[in-house]
Amino acid sequence: MSEDATDTAFWHPFAAMGAVRRSEFVITRGEDVWVWDEAGQRYLDATASLWCVNVGHGRAEIADAVAAQMRELATYHTFTDVANRPALELTRRLAGLAPVPGAKIFLVNGGGEAIDTAAKIAREYFARTGQPERTVLISRRHAYHGTHGFGTALAGIPANRLAAPFVPDVAQVEWNDPDALDAEIERIGPGRVAAFFAEPVIGAGGVLPPPPGYIERVREICTRHGVLLVIDSVICGFGRLGDWFGVDRFGIVPDLVTFAKGITSGYVQLGGVVAHERVAEPFFADGAAPFRHGATYSGHPTACAAALANLDVMENEGLLKRADGLELPLHEAVQSLADHPLVVEARGGTGVLAAIELDPERLAANPGLPAAVAAGARRRGVLVRPMVSAVAVSPPLTLAEEHLDLMTEAFRGGLDDAAR
Template identity: 55%
Template sequence: MHSVRQAPRVTIVRGDGVWVWDNTGHRYFDGTASLWYSNVGHGRAEIVDAISHQLGTLEAYHGFGDFATEPALRLAEEIAQRAPMDDGKVFFTSGGGDSIETAVKMARSYFAANGQPDRTVLLHREHSYHGMHGWGTALSGMPPNRVGEPFAPDVVQVPHDDAAELDRIIGTLGPERVAAFFCEPVIGAGGVIVPPKGYIEAAAQVCRRHGVLFIADSVICAFGRLGYWFGIERFDVRPDLIVFAKGVTSGYLPLGGVVAARHVAAPFWDRPGTVFRHGQTYSGHPAACAAGLANIAILERDGLLDAALKLEGPLLERLESMTDHPLVDHARGGVGVLGALELESGHLARSPSLPAQLMQVVRRRGAIIRPMGTALGFSPPLVTTEEDLDFMTDAVRAGLDEVYRTT
């Protein structure tokens, strides 16, 4: 707040495809898809029309108890059909943070309903990011996000890349106390960290062996970002719960949710009197669900999941082409349309604000990128072309050169 109090605002007023414009007329390549979510790009008239039509028919109505709206029912069916689980049940929320809160409560309620109320411990990985609500902050593996902790009891951090250590920690805690393990298929805001080969699969096996729920946090990784509907399919894992948001509407309206596997939903779905007492006012908002339906139709019609798989290599190549720069240590990526440039530690030690400096300079050259602790982050829309990537790369390299000359 202090740093932007007197700084000039960058007021974004318009978007089209991979480009956005500010109120002074400057154009920027949206190298972050805003906050990871503009998967189909800006200015999609089909989504706007779907929202407008729904608002003209029924602007809003809640989905509590036995109430429902047609867009929510249709979108739930579309999502359940694509989820990597049998007979999945969809619980809508208003966004990613709400969805993490829902998944926590759902996991603990599942065990309580099955006579295991002591299974309350939640596991998360180093560098993890699960939103900024109460439980999301408690589950954060990013130290700057944890100022003022502890936020919640029974939360334990595990290494981000060691399934054997996950197994040991569960054994030490006692499996009878552990409810769930939260796992981003690719760690996003924590630095774009691709899992080591075999890690996700091994971690899922550890959870199965101990009866711990495997929760895939696919808020960033879903709806094409990793080239699959939820990202976790890429690792041939069938999770117990999937958390989604962002790309479900490509940000055109706020929406999120949790997909529960049949066995997790069963206590509440099948047993009279076993109620999951939870929900947000705008859960399953009909206009947001209409946006989701139109968004999914675009992803399928335009082949954007396949496009993402084809784009991930060229994106990594562009990032790796900059690793010869004195300010850059290495590049990360290659799994989905997201990547990072880790900055050289010596320069970071002398100038901790280096990522923010670079973001500002690159933005002046027409590309929006994301400062991420010790790195620069990239997650352009799935409609990005290789020519767009070249533009972004030129802007970043020029920014690196400019900052290096002044350090």
């Protein structure tokens, strides 16, 4: 069989491979808020890759920490009683930053694994506390919880559900209505519901900030019904909302928090679950049976070294405070596009992420409109993120306000191209 040198062997995620196979966009290097393609063209990375390069590209501190750890102990499993110093140091540090008392940290490889882990912990927690009938997991419309088994089942983006539910006992409610959650728990029966999953700001589903009081209200509802509240901060954590775990600003105490992406700024794959001491207790008690879940790379020492260096950068440069300062200017920049005939709404104002929603009639006629807008922005040297009905930005926290003009000009140019 002859080999076609122009045909890629790489199967891209979320890609129409028939269109992509001979037209890949190859990124070769990055520095701060910029990346370059192999033709030498520079782009403003207004997406921080996929919501994750929070400290910017090309950080020597993280690269040096990874190299040093690899020379000393690149990898080793952490099953049973085996540990390594980077994993111990990182989990202790995260427990001190977490918005829950007595936090315990289960480390995994990324956000999708974190969701699956949280779902298993929730169900197993109730099995171990004499309520094995509590198995139902509830999510929201527009939610994105990764593409593993539980994440696909919990997906609130219909196109991502594939042959879901994948796992039994899942339900879904409207994304912005706490009363809908209350009613669904009552309909199912409070004694059957294990957990409610919520992103502080829905990310891939369109950048949907919560209505005022929403997060606080669902906390009260979950507490009243004995349901675990799982905050999915895979996108929202580590500065994206101006705090460590993406939920601190709402002043609530979750039961479980999933994280990934910004924990290493995407430099190395790492994710995890923060568990409230009450949830962890049946697993940590003397004589407790093992939690039969984990991955070969759980607590990977090199990934943990990257995370520790990343946290140092964030603390030393005050990037949480910087994120607070970017929140309003980014929102205003995106709002300046609201007058465009293709735009029906500009969203943001809660963290360093924002989006424009495209006209539904134009979308119905051309579902590829978000990709067309993004392609037009790319031609002008800015990378933005197309979604189902919107186009989003989530730049590194090192973005300077002068970069916002470049971003909005390219965004508007992409909209003009798509409108034509």
